[in-house]
Amino acid sequence: xxxxxxxxxxxxxxxxxxxxxxxxxxxxxxxxxxxxxxxxxxxxxxxxxxxxxxxxxxxxxxxxxxxxxxxxxxxxxxxxxxxxxxxxxxxxxxxxxxxxxxxxxxxxxxxxxxxxxxxxxxxxxxxxxxxxxxxxxxxxxxxxxxxxxxxxxxxxxxxxxxxxxxxxxxxxxxxxxxxxxxxxxxxxxxxxxxxxxxxxxxxxxxxxxxxxxxxxxxxxxxxxxxxxxxxxxxxxxxxxxxxxxxxx
Numbered sequence: 001x002x003x004x005x006x007x008x009x010x011x012x013x014x015x016x017x018x019x020x021x022x023x024x025x026x027x028x029x030x031x032x033x034x035x036x037x038x039x040x041x042x043x044x045x046x047x048x049x050x051x052x053x054x055x056x057x058x059x060x061x062x063x064x065x066x067x068x069x070x071x072x073x074x075x076x077x078x079x080x081x082x083x084x085x086x087x088x089x090x091x092x093x094x095x096x097x098x099x100x101x102x103x104x105x106x107x108x109x110x111x112x113x114x115x116x117x118x119x120x121x122x123x124x125x126x127x128x129x130x131x132x133x134x135x136x137x138x139x140x141x142x143x144x145x146x147x148x149x150x151x152x153x154x155x156x157x158x159x160x161x162x163x164x165x166x167x168x169x170x171x172x173x174x175x176x177x178x179x180x181x182x183x184x185x186x187x188x189x190x191x192x193x194x195x196x197x198x199x200x201x202x203x204x205x206x207x208x209x210x211x212x213x214x215x216x217x218x219x220x221x222x223x224x225x226x227x228x229x230x231x232x233x234x235x236x237x238x239x240x241x242x243x244x245x246x247x248x
Contacts, residue, residue, distance in 0.1 A: 002030030003228045008075040009033050010068070012058050012118060013085030015040040017187035018137065021216035022082055022223045027051065029224060031080065034071040058085045058114030068121035078125040080227045083115040083136045083159075088152060089189035093200075096150040104151045111155035115162060119177075123170065131174030135226045136163050137219075138181045140242045144207075156181075160238050167236030176235040178226045183242030185214045209244025218243075 009026045013019040014035035027033045027048040034052040035045045045053030052074055056063035072078055087110050091103075115136055126132030139156035146153055160179055167177040184190075184204035205211055222239045225231050240248055 005030035009080035019084035
C-alpha cells in the first residue's frame, strides 16, 4: 500500500516547479492533493485522481483561510501542508541599498507571511486528526549568505526560524514541522529569465560536490520522507538538499 494512502495534502505554489514535483510525489504515494496557487491551480490538480485546485494569494488572510476551509470541506480532513509558494524567479539581484521598501515588504509578506497564515489556518485541522506534517521550503541561500538578494535571503532565514519555533509549539500536538533548503533549482520559472539563469546556474553547479544542475525532482524524496510515517520522530529540522553545496 502506498505510504500516504488516505492522507490529504495541501501544496502551495504547486502549479509548477518544485511545488508541482512534490505534489506529483504525494499523489503517487496515495495522497489526495490540493494545489493552491495564484493561477493555474485547477488545471494542475486535474492531473490527480480527486485532486483539487484553488486560486488565491497565500499572503492574504482571507484567501488562505478560504482555501484551507475549502479543502477541509471537500475531503473532511487535512494531514499534510507543504509551504512552497514564494517569490524568487522574478527578483533581480541588486545591492540592498537599491531594494525598494515595497519590494522588501512584498517578498516578506509572501515568503514568510504566507507560511504563517497557511500554518495558522491548517493547524486546527491537524490537531483534529491527532497530528500531521508541515514541510516548509526554505533555501540554501541562507546558509551561504548569498549577496544582492537580501529580501529573499532574509525571508528564507525567517522560514527556518519559524520552523524551529513552531516545531516546539506544536510538538505536544504530534505535529511535525520541518524545512527543506534547496540549492538553486532549474524550473520553468528560472528558465524564463535566461540571463540570470546563465549567471547563477553555473556558479551554483561549481559550488556543489555533485557537479550537475538541480531539478525539482531532486526534492521529492526528502519531501516524501518528511510528509510520511518514517519521519514521525523528526521535527524542527532543516534538510539541505543542494548537491553538497554546503554541509551542516
